[in-house]
Amino acid sequence: MTQFDVSVGISPRQSFESWAAFVAALEAEDVGRVWVIDSQLAMKDVYAGLVVAALNTTRIGLGTGVTNAVTRHPTVTANAIAAVAEISHGRTILGLGAGDSALYGIGLKPQKVAEVEDAIGFFRSNLERSIPIYLAVSQERMCELAGRKADGAIVMGPAQPDMVRRQVGWIEAGLGAAGRTRSDFDILFMAPMSVDVDSVRSWASTQARLLTHYKELPPSLSPFRDEIKRSADSYNYSEHLSMRAGHSGAVSDDLTRALAVVGTPDDCVARLRELSSTGVDTFMFPLAGRNRIERWRAIRDEVLSQIIV
Numbered sequence: 001m002t003q004f005d006v007s008v009g010i011s012p013r014q015s016f017e018s019w020a021a022f023v024a025a026l027e028a029e030d031v032g033r034v035w036v037i038d039s040q041l042a043m044k045d046v047y048a049g050l051v052v053a054a055l056n057t058t059r060i061g062l063g064t065g066v067t068n069a070v071t072r073h074p075t076v077t078a079n080a081i082a083a084v085a086e087i088s089h090g091r092t093i094l095g096l097g098a099g100d101s102a103l104y105g106i107g108l109k110p111q112k113v114a115e116v117e118d119a120i121g122f123f124r125s126n127l128e129r130s131i132p133i134y135l136a137v138s139q140e141r142m143c144e145l146a147g148r149k150a151d152g153a154i155v156m157g158p159a160q161p162d163m164v165r166r167q168v169g170w171i172e173a174g175l176g177a178a179g180r181t182r183s184d185f186d187i188l189f190m191a192p193m194s195v196d197v198d199s200v201r202s203w204a205s206t207q208a209r210l211l212t213h214y215k216e217l218p219p220s221l222s223p224f225r226d227e228i229k230r231s232a233d234s235y236n237y238s239e240h241l242s243m244r245a246g247h248s249g250a251v252s253d254d255l256t257r258a259l260a261v262v263g264t265p266d267d268c269v270a271r272l273r274e275l276s277s278t279g280v281d282t283f284m285f286p287l288a289g290r291n292r293i294e295r296w297r298a299i300r301d302e303v304l305s306q307i308i309v
Helices: 015-026 047-054 073-087 113-126 138-147 163-177 197-211 222-233 246-250 252-260 264-274 292-302
Strands: 005-006 032-038 061-064 092-096 133-137 152-156 184-192 282-286
Touching: 005 292, 015 047, 015 292, 032 047, 032 092, 047 073, 047 292, 061 113, 073 092, 073 113, 092 113, 092 163, 113 133, 113 138, 133 138, 133 163, 138 152, 138 163, 163 264, 184 292, 197 246, 197 252, 222 246, 222 252, 264 282
Parallel strands: 005 032, 005 282, 032 061, 061 092, 092 133, 133 152, 152 184, 184 282
Antiparallel strands: none
16 A cells, blocks of 8 residues: 545635645645545535646646536536646546535435446546546445446445445446456545544544445444434534534444544554455545644554555
C-alpha cells in the first residue's frame, strides 16, 4: 500500500485563497489524490475548487468526490471536468455516484443503476480517455457496474473487513463479466480514522443511514440493526456533513467504532491491515473541521508509516 488519498469539502466559510494554500499543503505532505466533495447545499462549488487546486499544485491528483449526473446535465459536467483536466495537465479524475445529499436535499432520489450506467457511457463517448472515471459504490449492482464499466471504485465504508471483502468480490465479478483484469482496476476504500470517537460520530451517522438500504447486513454489523434504523430515522439533511449535526447523537460509541477506524495508533494500524487484506488498493480518509493538515500529519506519521509496503 503506497498511496493514500483524502476526501475534503470546501466549506462556505472557507475562502478560495485559504483553500489554495490547503491543497498546496496536502501536496507537500505526500497526499496521493484529493477528492473534493460535490454537495451544492453544503459546500462551495466543486469545479471552482478544482480549478483553484490545479493552479496551485503540480503533482497531486484532483477528483470529484463525488459528483452525480442529475444536478448538472452530463454535458455540463463533461465540459467542466475537461477544463480542469486541461488546466491540471491531466491530473483529473471524474468521481461519479448515484447521488446522495445533493439530490435528497432538493427532493430528488439517487439514480438507478441503469441510469448511472448510461451516464458512464455518455462520459466515455465525450471525454478523452485520459480522464479516468471512478464510481462510488456500496451495494452489489453498483459494485458490479464499476467492475464492468469504470476505471476504479470508491468503496464507501463501513470499515468492517467482512463487508469490504463482500464488496470487493462484487467488483471482481463485474471485472470478470467484462473480461477485464484486476491489475488494471483501482479499488479505494473510504473511512475516517481518529483516536477520538466523537470526531467521527457524524460520519458514522451518515453511514448508518446508508446501511438501511441493505437487504442483508454482514455478521459484524447485524447486532446493530435496530440502532442503524433509529439513526436513519433521525437523520437531518440540513446538517449533512456537519461535525456538530444533531442526528450524530443517535449513534453509539460501539456502532461508531464499528463503522469508522477509531482507537489508538496501534488499533488503527491493526484495522487498516485487516482492511488491506480484503483486496483494496488505496485508502481514502475524509478530513473535516479544523486543523486538517495537522490531523493528516498525525495519521501519516503515527499510523500510515507502519503499514506502507
